[in-house]
Amino acid sequence: MPSDPSKPLRIRAAERGDLPALLRCLAEAFGPYQDRYTPEAYRHTVLDEGLGLDRLASMRVLVAVDTGDRVVGTLSWARRSPDTGHLRGMAVLPAMQGAGVAQSLLDAALQELREAGYRRVTLRTTDPLLRAVRFYEKNGFRPSGTTADFHGMTVTERIRTLEPKPPTTPTAAGDRRRARGPG
Secondary structure, three states, X not given: OOOOOOOOOEEEEOOHHHHHHHHHHHHHHHHHHHHHOOHHHHHHHHOOHHXXXXXXXXXXXXXXXXXXXXXXXXXEEXXXXXXXXXXXXXXXXXXXXXOOHHHHHHHHHHHHXXXXXXXXXXXXXXXXXXXXXXXXXXXXXXXXXXXXEEOOEEEEEEEEEOOOOOOOOHHHHHHHHHHHOOO
16 A cells, blocks of 8 residues: 655664565666666666665665655665765655655755765766656756766766755854844
């Protein structure tokens, strides 16, 4: 039974017990594109149990869950260099696409990257995923000029600068309290 797109979502870190739902989400999201991927690129996109466990061990994996704690989307990130993070594996169940799940996942990942002190974030897109390319462009990602081979497919790197997290100073907090007035 599909989730109701009007119900609130929660973004949280994936746990090992989420792996079957995470793999199902990837398979359902990328299934329509399977014939446009090489077999090895598809396997490394939808993952099998071993690759899924590797991702959980090597990356920060986020999941979007509905009110029943059902995984409806996922996005992972990892450190690429001291000041750059890298996003990978955005997927949203087809029934939930267009309902803000991808934006919620991206916003959460970017916030975590910002809080961890990263100044830039990269990701890679494949040509068949035109909707994803438009989504990332809308969110400030621009081609870096770098392409790479991903198991026989060309991927285009995209990059975005992260705004620094706003400073929190006692003075600024006091100024905000004064601006609102007492109590």
